[in-house]
Amino acid sequence: MTLRVLLVEDDRALRATLRAALAVEGYEVLTAASLSEGLAVVAHAARPGEASPGLDLVLLDLGLPDGDGDTLLQSLRKRHGLPVLVISAREAEGQKIRLLDAGADDYLVKPFGMAELLARMRVALRHRGTALAPAITRWQHEGVCVDLADPRVLRDGQPVHLTPTEFKLLARLVRSAGRIVTHRQLLADVWGAEYVDHTHYLRLYMGQLRAKLEAVPAEPRLLLTEPGMGYRLVEGA
Structure with missing residues (x-):
């Protein structure tokens, strides 16, 4: 399962x-811009069928x-055993020790640096017994290549221009290649939680992606529809 991170940062x-x-890197990221919003996300982040909190790690600005x-750190410590990494411009030693x-x-x-943050996240997760699977950042199949780290998309060796939203949608599917991603998951991750009922967005943008990536857009072999559920990108070669 994709690890879910709450990022509480007002910038x-x-x-x-x-x-x-x-x-x-393959994380599902929930965000909050304030203390109250962070508390609300923690309270409502449980995955269906699972006990609260439904989060794997918290990145917390002060x-x-x-x-x-x-204040959020104190609340988390009273109720949950989540790993919490503080990210702050405050560098006083006393502040660090207190937290x-x-x-x-x-x-x-x-x-x-991002590399340092990712390394510290991995350490914190390992200390809590969470196994980490390598993130899928490169996918290719039938002449189409997607590199999320670069980032770029190629078809038969030629660059494919995608809009930012098209790329976000494709990247979300790449990170779950071979698995069904539900309509609600895609809408929440690409457009935001307030858009989970706007399924017409998905139909429109999936049509645009297929037109750019599929050999025969009307008969997709890469971006597959799972009727009544969502979409699935075939596993890479």
Whole structure:
């Protein structure tokens, strides 16, 4: 199962950058821009049929517009055993010690490199007994190649221009290649949780992707429809 991360960060640009980078690594990322929003996500993030919290790790900024992130840390520690990595511009040693003593698994000072963040996330997850599968970042089949790390899409060796939304949709399917991704999952991950009922978006953009990637768009062999459920990208070669 895809590991689910909650990113609590009020800086919109950094939030978008981290979300995109984590998605490429195969994480499902939920975001919150404030303390209250973070608490709400934790309260409602349980997956169907599973007990709360429905999260695997929390990345937590401290300076939030409606309070301090350590309030969320305290709440998590009272109820859940989730690994929590603090990401903050505050670098005072006393601050770090206080939060680590309060239950944070690690403390990373901004600015930081993505490679370091990913490494610390892996360590925190391993310490909690969570097995990590390698992320799918490259997929190819029948002359179509998708590289999420580069990023680029090729068809028969020629670049294919995709809009940002088309690429996000394709990337989400690549990360689950060979498995069905439901309509609601795709809509939430690509457009946002408020769009989970807008299935016409999927029909439109899947049609556009097929027109660009399939040899015969009306008879897709790569981007498959699973009637009443969602879509599936065939496994890569």
